[in-house]
Amino acid sequence: MTRRPPLALAVPAGLGVMFLALPLVGLVQRAPWAAVGHQLASHEVRQALRLSLVTSLAATALAVVLGVPLAWVLARVSFRGRALVRALALLPIVLPPVVGGVALLLAFGRRGLLGGWLAALGVRLPFTTAGAVVAETFVAMPFVVLATEAGLRSLDPRYEEAAATLGARPWSVFRRVTLPLLAPSLGAGAALCWARALGEFGATITFAGNLPGRTQTMPLAVYVALESQPDGAIALSLLLVAVSVVVLVLLRRRLFPA
Amino acid sequence: MSARRAIAAAVAALAALVPACGGRSAHAVTVFGAASLTGVLPELRQEFLRGRAGERITLDLAGTPQLVAQIEAGAPADVVATADEASLAELRARRLLDGPPVVFARNRLAIAVRPGNPRHIRDLADLAQSGLVVVFADARVPAGKYAAAALGRAHVSVHPASLEQDVKAVVAKVVLGEADAGIVYVTDVRAAGGKVGGVAIAASDNVVAGYRIAAITARGRAFRDFVLSPDGQRVLRRAGFLSP
Structure with a gap:
């Protein structure tokens, strides 16, 4: 490891750190610390908080149920159009979320591609909590x-091969060998x-x-509260920042193996 | 692409963006307008720029509270136009305006419905029927406040499916067919062409919105004066706005 970075790298790196840190500093120094607890205890905030927890956990569960098999197919099966499917699976990361919302309306909305079928089943997604889960799943999956x-690609394939040699069926191999090894990823x-x-x-x-x-949900509540109750919006923002920091701290070993 | 090349490309892209952000010329004017002026402000701009070669007008259209918050935070606006009185009074009280706000147009509410009015909505009371998906603007934007006031006058209680962030989002939900009806301005129905139908609201229940405009900088005065001039007023009448 180099001890002294060249100035040409150190200066922009420092600017980069400041650029990322200053908004957080702004949020923290403007925070109505004395009233944060009071703000977060209000009925509206607790309602948004509860809804956010429910929808984000449901979205994560749905993303795992659909995303893990998809990842397995992408990693283990070679087929024509695999690169295309992989690009499709990652598209929501780079797609502006509002565009994602409009696209969801055109697919699952009342007049969307599947609108008629969903209506026949008695399912309505726009303007419902289920719709919020669908929107979050689309963006986060x-x-x-x-x-x-x-994770699948970095697994030693010999474990799976050994299990198969010993007579385990593919589904058994996936459930009893692959999945446990995959748990950290x-x-x-x-x-x-x-x-x-x-x-x-x-x-x-949008959706x-x-x-x-x-x-x-919480981000919508932050947006709505920003003009009318800025203190409430800042308190909610702090909470979201805290959650993000906790997630990153818990994942630091996974994301940046030393 | 290697990581290093990716970073180099990102830096180059940022560097290319920087000059576009700075250096506003003396002839560039930024107009902050309420969402319900989305259709008419570009027409006003076009009319204003006729015979003023070299001048430029940038429009920033959003829900009124967002515009106010941005101006309070120091956004570089030269003129601001809103659908209510309170927002500009607040900016005036904070000494952020160049001169007093002036009423430049009035507007009324209407019910936006699907083309052909398939749910046979005739008045505000019909919005309360069950199974109807109705959306309003959130009560923090003027259109939402007026909608609540009109429903109050009509003694109708409606459970909205969503409180949209501005009146154009309400129109969009009806255009897309996700909502059966929404409460919007008369001018929004007109601006949507045939994509939504309009149902009039009884005058006894309706609300008159007074649109106000104010210059924020000396540079914004010319556009404000134009909007108040007979030429500007003609454009507003054509879009369905009522005289001040």
């Missing part, structure tokens, strides 16, 4: 796919997915709308 596929992917789902704004407000108690 790539993290599960990404982390799980990377899957855990990291799920945690990132959850953090992203918790912070989701654009796709949610699920904004109604306290039903679709107004």
Whole structure:
């Protein structure tokens, strides 16, 4: 490791740190510390908090159920169009979330591609809590796919081969050998997915709308409160920052192996 | 792409963006306008710029509280136009305006419905029927406040499916067919062309919104004066706004 970085790198690196840190400093120094507890205890905030926990956990579960098999197929099966499917699985990371929300409306909305079928089943997604879960899943699932596929690729294939040689069927191998070995990667992917789902704004407000108690999650509440109750918005923001920091601290070994 | 090349490309892209952010010329004016002026402000700009070669107007259209918060935080606006009185009164009290706000147009509410009005909505009371998906603007934007006031006058209680962030988002939900009805301004129905139908609200229940405009800098005065001039007023009438 170099001890003294060249100035040409040290200066922009320092600027980069300041650029990332200053908004957080701003948030912390403007925070109404004495009133944070009071702000977070208000009915509206607790309602948004509860809704955010429910929707982000449901979105993470859904993303794992769909994303892990998808990652397995991408890592273990070679088929035509695999690169395309992988790009599709990662697209929501780079897609503006509002665009994702509009696309979801055009697919699952009342007049969307599947709108008629969903209506026949009695399912309505826009303006419902289920819709908020769908929006969060769409945006956050790539993290599960990404982390799980990377984990699968770094697994020593001999464990799976040995199990198969001993007569285990493929599903058995997956469940009893692959999945346990995969747990750390899957855990990291799920945690990132959850953090992203918790912070989701654009796709949610576009697809699920904004109604306290039903679709107004924490980021929407922050946005709505920003002008009318800035102190409440800052208190909520601090909470979201704290959650993000906790997730990163818990994942530091996974993300940056020493 | 290697990580190093990716970083180099990112730095180059940032560097290219920087000049675009700085250096506003003396002839560039930024107008902050309420969402319900989305259709008419570009027309006002076009009319204003006729015969003023070299001048430029940038429009920033958003929900009124967002505009106010941005101006209070020091956003570089030269003119601001909102659909209410309170927002500009607040900016005036904070000495952020160049001269008093002036009423430049009025507007009324209407019910936006699907084209052809398939749910046969005739008045505000019909919005309370069950199974109808109705959206309003959130009560923190003027359109939401007016909608709540109109429903109050009509003694109707409606459970909205969503409280949208501005009136254009309400229109969008009806255009997309996700909502059966929404409460918007008369001018929004008109601006949507045939994509939504409009149902009038009884005058006894309706609310008159007074639109106000104010210059924030001396540079913004010319555009404010134009909006108040007969030429500017003609554009507003054509879009369905009522005289001040």
